[in-house]
Amino acid sequence: MDNLRKNVLITGSSGLIGTSLTELLLSNGFNVSHLTSNRGKANSSKKIFYWSIDEGHIDSGAFSDVDYLVNLSGASIGGAIWTEKRKKLIYDSRIVGTRLLADEITRQKVTLKSYFGASAIGYYGSNDSEIPNLESDDGGGDFLANVCVDWEKEHMKFQSLSENVSVGRISNVISKYGGMADPYKLIAKFGLQMRLSKDSKRCAWVSLNSLTNMIFHLLTDPLAGTFNLCDGVLFWGDVQKSMYAGFGKQYLSLRIPSYMLKIAMGEMSALITSSSNVSNEKIREALNMNGLNDVQKAMI
Template sequence: MAETVLITGGTGMIGRRLTTLLLEKGYQVAYLSRKQQNNPNVKIYRWDIEKNFIEEEALRKADYIIHLAGAGIADQRWTASRKQEIIQSRTKSIELIARKLQERPYQVKACVSASGIGFYGADTGDVRVSEQTPSGTDFVAHVTRHWENAVELIDNIGIRTTKLRTGIVLSTQGGALPKIALPVQWGVGAPLASGKQWTSWIHIDDLCRMYIEALENPAWRGAYNAVAPTPVTNAVLTRQIAEVLDRPLWLPNIPSFVLKAVFGEMANLVIGGNYVLNHRIKAETNFTYQFEDLKQALSHLYEK
């Protein structure tokens, strides 16, 4: 009998690719969703966080849980209400799952949750940060701390729990890369702010393989930095995208004050940066990356 992986946020960019890889490995995949989905390969269970409701069969049949649900942190300007939504969309969902698991017997063996390198703050400069680095103090760090604390409720029940502090996920199907690549494709691309801020990235396939490894390997527990081993500056990232797309870069850098005027406080996400070390992945696991080099990753994504 195939094991079942229950996913929150399964229809997002990461969830869709992860679903494909899980199905290829022979797992059954189920989603928790507020809406009916048309995917013949995935079982859909209803849930309503505000009404404290999850279809009972969803958790009873789950062998593993993957928590990806969360409002996009860069999708809208950070108003007070949007900030609250960003936090609650990540925490209330997993808190509900934890409460429901406590109410009945379960067979869940492990839970793997998304987290973010924003745990360390939106801008850590040139400091090399590892899993032992303390949390930052800005809004992004505040979100991620609350997120991880909520996930700890699953660990407290006695279910092995892993948190993947994810960098910039490279995919042509969503996330940051299409937004960066579009002006480059139009010939108006340029590095942001100083261009010297660090970008810690990971190819979406490596990230999804990391999730599966974290499910299957009982040694994986706690927080891991889910990034490739080769961070680059924003200027290098922009230049590599231009090279792969065979487009020129001739504009000057976009100044910080322009970014702040357009995006408000959210501009900190691109003005700042993090040089994140994948210390625990390298030192404690046998995980092998398919894409360690940025140009290799971009060439694969754009099939060059």
Template sequence: MTILITGGTGLVASHLTALLASKGHTVRLLSRTRFQHLSAEVFEWDIKKGYIETGAFDDVEVVFHLAGAGVADKKWSANRKKVIYDSRIQSTRLLHQKMADLTQKPKAFICASAIGYYGYRDFDHWSTEEDTTGTDFLAEVTLDWEKEADKIADLGMRLVKPRIGMVLSDRGGALQKMAQPVRMLVGAPLGSGRQICNWIHVDDLVHMMEHFMLDPKTSGAYNAVGPNPITNAHLTEVIAKAMRRPLWLPNVPAFVLKWILGEMSIIVLEGHHVSNQKVLDSGFSFKYQQADQAVEDILSIG
């Protein structure tokens, strides 16, 4: 099968590329700059100029759209928020425009979204795919992102929208940022520590993506989160245990995080339960059932 992946140098896409190439698929990446890749062919694109290199879509059966500026990479200035928004909406719009002109269109379009779609609710609330969207910045971004993806479904392609939670990986992301202060013996829960972390091991996530690709019955939104979400305080303890480090500091006060991070502090201070029942009902099985099992796999020092 020939597969096209956007955001090919990102955390999830790099793992997905490795998995699909190992299964014998032909993988192509869309990148802003050309580079040599051991297991994929790289095609250039320029979202602002509306350009995608000729041949990128030839014989492509599935497109994974994973491109988008990192939400937690920088403080949310007005300009950074525009970059986060435009990188998702404009890229999806460009893909729609180019695929609308194809005589032979891909069979499936799998477009990343995020559990930020639901906004921030009471910690005890469980969101399902039928929940309404939130009203904050990230909810606005994901809602508009999914609306652009829905237009691609109108072209006759099967559309899957995995709403991704906190991805646990050894190549960066939230887990590595949380592990760094623990490694330096200054780790502590954030805010109240009661906020819920809807985690997923990156290996489970990319196998889930493969599941969506191969199962023609899957369509629409799916909460791409692992089983048994845990609190921020519990996750911090799990990280410290896996790294054989003590936790002795009190919680980092919410007002300090708001002062340092500004509006972006909502990412670490808020969080409610998100259900993955729809994914389970689709026939997908998780390798990592508990957060401590996933964290130990990634961070254990032996």
């Protein structure tokens, strides 16, 4: 890696993953700039640049001397019930946003050293099988799978714009700072432990620390290709028990049937009721990482 040029631009930098990655990059001597959709936060002197997917606009100085691009952009899939309007926002913020980045880089004739594009294990759809999904498997057919499939197609367009392109299919992120623990924390405030009626469903998960390190190495080593970013796969019941143990208190268990979640949350209930089982062999071999393999430690 050329130590003279270590300039990174991150989209989605204000989120859980972007914040953690920014800290890691800065601690390793990288210069980090950000794209923000909040015009009021834009400040070129602080390397924060405004962009708007709706306006098709990116501040002209955003790509000045940029060597690495990390694309984490996308509206939260858990932030609101999936109305048709919300689903359009989830889709456009990823696919149209990534297309805008590629178009602007092409227009400015920027050549990147390395590009990392986020995706998710939702690419595969729900998997109740004992056989884990490999990166070579086809995408699923539900809403999130279709989003991921189209998103990755846009990421692949960077192969003509960057010396290296990697795509990470991110598992359920576990951290005391947020991620999949958030809804359980909310229930825990009332002294309750939410449990699903089918604890036997599988959950592919990754700690925030492991995930941040995976992205860092894919970007900077660099490594090309598509990778499942995953620490391991456990049954949902075991994941939930470990998360609540990480909260450090005892709770009254409240078992919620899946059909009730579907009534209350509609299509969005798939975030909680679907099963995920992916192989992490490719990323572990590429980075020689053993993973954390302990949900409770991920909550510390």
